Amino acid sequence: MIQVNEYFDGTVKSLAYESPEGKSTIGVMEKGEYEFNTSQKEYMTVIEGELVVLLPEATEWKSFKKNETFSVDAHVSFKVRSNEQSSYLCKYA
Numbered sequence: 001m002i003q004v005n006e007y008f009d010g011t012v013k014s015l016a017y018e019s020p021e022g023k024s025t026i027g028v029m030e031k032g033e034y035e036f037n038t039s040q041k042e043y044m045t046v047i048e049g050e051l052v053v054l055l056p057e058a059t060e061w062k063s064f065k066k067n068e069t070f071s072v073d074a075h076v077s078f079k080v081r082s083n084e085q086s087s088y089l090c091k092y093a
Contacts (some may be wrong), residue, residue: 008034014090023092029082037077041093045069051084054079 003016005025010048012034029051044051046068052061056076064070072078 008032008082020023025071025090026087027090028087029080030085030086031082033079033081035077035079036053038074040071040074041071042072043091043093044072045088045089045091049084051088052081052083054081 005011005014005016005027011030011032012027014025016023016025018024026047029049044064046064046066048066050065051065052063054061054071055070055072055078061079061081062070
């Protein structure tokens with residue numbers, strides 16, 4: 001079953017689903033800055049647009065564009081800046 005998720009007053013929305021590869025979400029972010037918490041390891045791939053990310057324990061923001069992936073460990077928080085409407089695929093491990 002597909003689950004609809006909405007965060008930050010509707011400025012981030014995603015659809016969660018399970019495939020033979022495991023649990024994933026595909027989502028869209030409006031322009032803005034967001035902080036997320038993880039419960040499992042996540043691999044995020046930018047589909048369209050750009051996500052600028054401050055990973056845990058990092059001191060500098062790093063930009064990820066179309067088809068680029070970053071990972072975040074479980075049980076941490078990280079910040080994401082979207083300078084335009086952007087979409088992503090998040091796979092959970």
